[in-house]
Amino acid sequence: MQKISPFLWFDNQAEEAVTFYTSVFNNSKIGKTTRYGEAGPGPAGTVMVAEFELEGLHFTALNGGPMFKFTEAISMSIDCKDQAEVDYFWNRLSEGGQTSQCGWLKDKFGLSWQVIPEALPRLLGDADAAKAARVMLAMLQMTKIDVAMLEAAHAG
Incomplete structure (x- = not known):
């Protein structure tokens, strides 16, 4: 397990971004994806957190809302x-x-x-x-x- 890894905050495009990044890098894969449930705070069924790997580096993508860019x-x-x-x-x-x-x-x-x-x-x-x-x-x-x-x- 990687001790430190990039954690990327998206408004609501985490799933699209993960799919895009893993299509760009040959040595890549999508890992575990957790979706928001009925309790929110995001819309039920949308990605909350998605794990992915690019060239051996592990990343996490979050749909956290528009507060940060x-x-x-x-x-x-x-x-x-x-x-x-x-x-x-x-x-x-x-x-x-x-x-x-x-x-x-x-x-x-x-x-x-x-x-x-x-x-x-x-x-x-x-x-x-x-x-x-x-x-x-x-x-x-x-x-x-x-x-x-x-x-x-x-x-x-």
């Missing part, structure tokens, strides 16, 4: 091996949501994601400060991260 202060970061993975996750997760700078996006539920290729931290961490600076400047111009452009900036 997601913010960029918390995001899910996806480590991508190459541009094809970046493109896949970027396209799937941004559909119906909104994109932002430097590989960040909000999905259609308002949850923030960072879609990051393994090349980015490697190139930003180059011991040659001039190369790392060129990579940073290139990244700051991007929404979705483009590995080829990062590598070109790194090369000078």
Whole structure:
């Protein structure tokens, strides 16, 4: 059992979100789902809590009502091996949501994601400060991260 896990508060879209997220990630599954009964506080039969797993990480989704919204202060970061993975996750997760700078996006539920290729931290961490600076400047111009452009900036 995972000691600490993300607990995501939705208004009333927990079931839709869990279904969506498990369709995006290949290594995923839906776990136990608990529904509201006649005592409420949500409508009887609707999801109260749904457990799910993405890439080995356990999550819980709650339909808690409209009081709280997601913010960029918390995001899910996806480590991508190459541009094809970046493109896949970027396209799937941004559909119906909104994109932002430097590989960040909000999905259609308002949850923030960072879609990051393994090349980015490697190139930003180059011991040659001039190369790392060129990579940073290139990244700051991007929404979705483009590995080829990062590598070109790194090369000078």
